[in-house]
Amino acid sequence: MRELTYYVAVTLDGRIAGPDGEFDAIPVTGDHIDMVFRDWRDTVPRVGLEAVGLEADGRRFDAVVMGWETYAAGLAATDDPYPHLDQYVFSRRHLDADVPAGITLTDEDPVALVRRLKAGEGxxxxxxGGGVLAGALIEEIDRLVLKVNPLVFGAGLPLFSGVYDPRSFVLERSTPYASGVIVNEYRRA
Structure with missing residues (x-):
């Protein structure tokens, strides 16, 4: 069965973006970026891969799910961020948006869609992202990979949105980088 991994950059205070979705303070240079290109290449947008002359390797992922705001954050750079992945964008308000053929824009229940994907081949x-979708999918998340950045936003979009309902994950690995970023990898307890 396929696993759902929430792989995301986060601040020390648990924010994945600022109050208006801004994420430009998150560092995109440093020794942790080498790790991203080496170990998590499938998560690098096409424009990033092209800029450094790399291609996605399909080792970790062949599908990506995201909320509309996460998708929209990259529209200035491209309308097809991950053509090497099957892309599913959840929205209730933007179903009439014009998206490339490789993107499925849906208002389907995220849990139902993810369960179907997990049961399929791949x-x-x-x-x-984002935090609202992560909150809706919390019971389906098998792994958390948090790139914890040495920043405090003070306000912004949380890693998870939803009701208070504690869940446990087990730390499998924690890797610090000279950039100050620490990558923590968890599995569901």
């Missing part, structure tokens, strides 16, 4: 499913 490598893995990446939950790209």
């Amino acid at each position: 490598v893995g499913i990446w939950l790209c």
